[in-house]
Amino acid sequence: MKQEVSIVDVAREAGVSIATVSNVVNGKGRVSTKTIQKVRKVIDELGYTPNLPARNLKTKRTDLIGVVVPTMKPGRLQDNPFYWDLLAGVEEGARDRSFHIILTGIDEATETFSFVKERRLDGLIVVGTNEGSQAVQRVTGLGVPAVFIDSYLKDSGLYQVNLDDRQGSYRATSYLIEQGHRRIALLIGDIPMERIAYYGVLHERWLGYRDALEEAGIPYDPRLMIKLPTSLAGGYKAADQLVELPDVTAIFSFSDVSAMGVLKGLKEKNKSVPGEYSVIGFDNLFMSEYTSPSLTTVSQNIIEKGHAAVRMLLNQIDGEPLSERRIVLPAGLVVRETTGPGPHQSSE
Amino acid sequence: MKQEVSIVDVAREAGVSIATVSNVVNGKGRVSTKTIQKVRKVIDELGYTPNLPARNLKTKRTDLIGVVVPTMKPGRLQDNPFYWDLLAGVEEGARDRSFHIILTGIDEATETFSFVKERRLDGLIVVGTNEGSQAVQRVTGLGVPAVFIDSYLKDSGLYQVNLDDRQGSYRATSYLIEQGHRRIALLIGDIPMERIAYYGVLHERWLGYRDALEEAGIPYDPRLMIKLPTSLAGGYKAADQLVELPDVTAIFSFSDVSAMGVLKGLKEKNKSVPGEYSVIGFDNLFMSEYTSPSLTTVSQNIIEKGHAAVRMLLNQIDGEPLSERRIVLPAGLVVRETTGPGPHQSSE
DNA sequence: CTCTCTACATTAAACGTTTTACCATATTAT
DNA sequence: ATAATATGGTAAAACGTTTAATGTAGAGAG
Known part of the structure; x- marks a missing residue:
C-alpha cells in the first residue's frame, strides 16, 4: 500500500x-x-x-447533506416506491452542485440526529414527519440548515416543501362527484380521527375531500372513513369494510399502493371496478398505469420535489436563503380506468 | 451562532x-x-x-461507505423497487456498525469514482454492474475495499454477493415443465444474445432455464427469447410478441415488474392467465402478492443481500477479510396464481 | 535613480483530533 | 530500605488542508 x-x-x-x-x-x-x-x-x-476531511476541518464545510427518511426499516416503509423516486431527485440535485448525500433511516423513537453534528453535515433534509414529532424539535435544536418534505409544520420559520395535497384531494373528490358518486369512502390511514390535525399530509387531503363535498352540498359522513394503514395490506383489508358500507359507490385511497390493495380485495369479492365501485389513488406511481384496470390517481412530480428541497437547502447553506419558506407544488389528476359513472349522474 | x-x-x-x-x-x-x-x-x-472530520484526518478512517447504484437517474432504474429494499438492507447493516452510507447514482459513462478517494471512504458497494464494464476497472484501480452485488465478475479476487440466479431460474422453469408446459418464452432483456455472457445476472438465469430444458429433454428454441427491457413497459410490449409465438403456453420474465407488464398486456388481449398463459416472475417484490392474479415468482431475500454485502465489506475494512470471496444466496420459488397446468400434463 | 504599483508567491498559524513516548506517584516484591 | 511494577496522567507532534499577512521582483512614473 x-x-x-x-x-x-x-x-x-x-x-x-x-x-x-x-x-x-x-x-x-x-x-x-x-x-x-x-x-x-x-x-x-x-x-x-x-483530502476532503482535512479540508473540511479547516473550512468547516463538508459539502455533505443528510437525508432522513422515516424508518427505512425492513417491512415498514420500504413498501412504498415513492421514496425511491424522491431520493433520486434529491441525489441528483445534490450531485449537480457537487454535494453528496448521507442517507439514513430513522427510528423516530431513538434517533437523536447526533450524526449530523458529529459529521458536521452542512444541512439536513427530513422526509415525512409530523407536527409535534420529536424529530422536528430535535432537528431544529441542531441549529443546522434544514428542509422538511411532506411535513406540514405549523412553525412558519421552517423551510418546507409540500405537494398541494388539499387541492389534489379536492380535485379527485370533485371528479368522483361529477361522475355521479355521492357516498365516497376514504381510506385515510391508521390514525385516530380526533388527532387528524397532527398528521399534516393526511389532514390536508382530508380537508380537500371535505371541500369538495361541501361545494357539492353533500353532507360529510364520518362512518365513511376507513381507518387502516395506507399500505398494500391495508388496502386489501379495506375492501372488506368497503363492501359493508351501504350505498357507497366509490373509494378514495390516500396512496397508490393501498389503492392496489383495494383493487385486489374487490376483485376477490367479485365486485367490478369501475362498474360497482370507482377507485382513485394518490401518488401516480409508475406502476399505476399498469394495474388492471389502470388506476385513476392524483399525480405529483416527485423528482421535482426532491430538486426543490435541495435547492432550498443549498441556498440556506450558501447564506442566501430563499424568501419563501414554503414551496407548494401543484397536484394533478390523471384519469384512467378505475373510475366510472356513479348512480347520480344527472344530479348537477 | x-x-x-x-x-x-x-x-x-x-x-x-x-x-x-x-x-x-x-x-x-x-x-x-x-x-x-x-x-x-x-x-x-x-x-x-x-468532530469526526478532524478525527478522520488523524485516524485515516471515515466510517463511511459509498453505495453506488447504476444510474439512479430519473426514469431509468427508479422504476424497480428492488433497489430500495436492497438499500434498506445495506443502510441497516451499516448503521448497526455505526457506519454511514454515502449514496450516489452513477452514469457509467462519466463516473470516475473520484469522490471515493477524495472523501477517503473506507469502502464501496457497487450494485449491478457487468463483466467488462468500465466501472469495475475503475473501482478496482481505486485500491479501496469493495463488494460487488449482482455483478458476476470473473475475476475471482473480487468480493461479490449474488443470488443463486441459475438455481432460481432452473426451479422456475422446472416448475413450468412439471405443470405441463413445453414451449416457454423468456423475457430476457434488451440485449444482443451473442453477448449474453457479459450480462452476468441475465446469463446465469438463462443458463438455469436451459438446464431445466435439457433435463426434461426439451430442445432450446432461440426464437422464444423476447428481447425487450425487463421493465413494466417492456413486459407490456412483450405480450404482443408472446401471442404471436406458436404453441407457447408460458412466459418466464426476468423481473416482477416486467411480469406485471406482461399480465397487463395479456389482459388487454383477452388472454386468460393462467388459463391460456402461465406467467412467472423474478424477485418476489412485496407487490407481487397483490397483482391479479397474484404472481408466481422466484424469491430472494433482498434485505439479507444488503446485510451480507455490508458484513463482507466491513470485514475487509477491519483487516479480517472473509476467506470466501463470493457469497451466493439461495433463491426460492413462490407459487401463486399466475401459473397453471399446461397442455402436456402427463408427459413425465 | 527612487518610488509606487502590480502580480506572484511564500510563511506560518490554525482547524480538532489521536497517539507515542514519557513522567509521576503509588503499590508490591525483595 | 530499595528496586520493580502498576496505574493514571501529560506534552507534543502529526494528520492535510486553507488563509491572512507578508514578502519580493519587475515595470512604469516621476
Whole structure:
C-alpha cells in the first residue's frame, strides 16, 4: 500500500509552496499560468487527490447533506416506491452542485440526529414527519440548515416543501362527484380521527375531500372513513369494510399502493371496478398505469420535489436563503380506468 | 451562532489534558473512574460533540461507505423497487456498525469514482454492474475495499454477493415443465444474445432455464427469447410478441415488474392467465402478492443481500477479510396464481 | 535613480483530533 | 530500605488542508 501523496509532496516536487498548490487546486488567488501548468502536471504524475476531511476541518464545510427518511426499516416503509423516486431527485440535485448525500433511516423513537453534528453535515433534509414529532424539535435544536418534505409544520420559520395535497384531494373528490358518486369512502390511514390535525399530509387531503363535498352540498359522513394503514395490506383489508358500507359507490385511497390493495380485495369479492365501485389513488406511481384496470390517481412530480428541497437547502447553506419558506407544488389528476359513472349522474 | 466547543474547551474546563478527554471519549487508555465522570459531566454541560472530520484526518478512517447504484437517474432504474429494499438492507447493516452510507447514482459513462478517494471512504458497494464494464476497472484501480452485488465478475479476487440466479431460474422453469408446459418464452432483456455472457445476472438465469430444458429433454428454441427491457413497459410490449409465438403456453420474465407488464398486456388481449398463459416472475417484490392474479415468482431475500454485502465489506475494512470471496444466496420459488397446468400434463 | 504599483508567491498559524513516548506517584516484591 | 511494577496522567507532534499577512521582483512614473 503506497503512502498517500499529499499537497506537500506536490509542492516539493513542483518547487512551489503548498499555498500555491492549494490555490491551483481551488482556482483561487493569483497564480501565473506557467505555475498552474507546472503544478497540474505534477499533480497528475503523482496522482494527488485532495483530502476532503482535512479540508473540511479547516473550512468547516463538508459539502455533505443528510437525508432522513422515516424508518427505512425492513417491512415498514420500504413498501412504498415513492421514496425511491424522491431520493433520486434529491441525489441528483445534490450531485449537480457537487454535494453528496448521507442517507439514513430513522427510528423516530431513538434517533437523536447526533450524526449530523458529529459529521458536521452542512444541512439536513427530513422526509415525512409530523407536527409535534420529536424529530422536528430535535432537528431544529441542531441549529443546522434544514428542509422538511411532506411535513406540514405549523412553525412558519421552517423551510418546507409540500405537494398541494388539499387541492389534489379536492380535485379527485370533485371528479368522483361529477361522475355521479355521492357516498365516497376514504381510506385515510391508521390514525385516530380526533388527532387528524397532527398528521399534516393526511389532514390536508382530508380537508380537500371535505371541500369538495361541501361545494357539492353533500353532507360529510364520518362512518365513511376507513381507518387502516395506507399500505398494500391495508388496502386489501379495506375492501372488506368497503363492501359493508351501504350505498357507497366509490373509494378514495390516500396512496397508490393501498389503492392496489383495494383493487385486489374487490376483485376477490367479485365486485367490478369501475362498474360497482370507482377507485382513485394518490401518488401516480409508475406502476399505476399498469394495474388492471389502470388506476385513476392524483399525480405529483416527485423528482421535482426532491430538486426543490435541495435547492432550498443549498441556498440556506450558501447564506442566501430563499424568501419563501414554503414551496407548494401543484397536484394533478390523471384519469384512467378505475373510475366510472356513479348512480347520480344527472344530479348537477 | 455560538462558537463550536472543542476537545480543548472540555479539557480546560475539566482541568485535565486533552489526551485524557480523548481517552474518555473513545474509551481507550487508562483513566480513573473519577476522572471519567468529571470529564463526562463537563462534556454534557458544554454540549461537546466530537468532530469526526478532524478525527478522520488523524485516524485515516471515515466510517463511511459509498453505495453506488447504476444510474439512479430519473426514469431509468427508479422504476424497480428492488433497489430500495436492497438499500434498506445495506443502510441497516451499516448503521448497526455505526457506519454511514454515502449514496450516489452513477452514469457509467462519466463516473470516475473520484469522490471515493477524495472523501477517503473506507469502502464501496457497487450494485449491478457487468463483466467488462468500465466501472469495475475503475473501482478496482481505486485500491479501496469493495463488494460487488449482482455483478458476476470473473475475476475471482473480487468480493461479490449474488443470488443463486441459475438455481432460481432452473426451479422456475422446472416448475413450468412439471405443470405441463413445453414451449416457454423468456423475457430476457434488451440485449444482443451473442453477448449474453457479459450480462452476468441475465446469463446465469438463462443458463438455469436451459438446464431445466435439457433435463426434461426439451430442445432450446432461440426464437422464444423476447428481447425487450425487463421493465413494466417492456413486459407490456412483450405480450404482443408472446401471442404471436406458436404453441407457447408460458412466459418466464426476468423481473416482477416486467411480469406485471406482461399480465397487463395479456389482459388487454383477452388472454386468460393462467388459463391460456402461465406467467412467472423474478424477485418476489412485496407487490407481487397483490397483482391479479397474484404472481408466481422466484424469491430472494433482498434485505439479507444488503446485510451480507455490508458484513463482507466491513470485514475487509477491519483487516479480517472473509476467506470466501463470493457469497451466493439461495433463491426460492413462490407459487401463486399466475401459473397453471399446461397442455402436456402427463408427459413425465 | 527612487518610488509606487502590480502580480506572484511564500510563511506560518490554525482547524480538532489521536497517539507515542514519557513522567509521576503509588503499590508490591525483595 | 530499595528496586520493580502498576496505574493514571501529560506534552507534543502529526494528520492535510486553507488563509491572512507578508514578502519580493519587475515595470512604469516621476
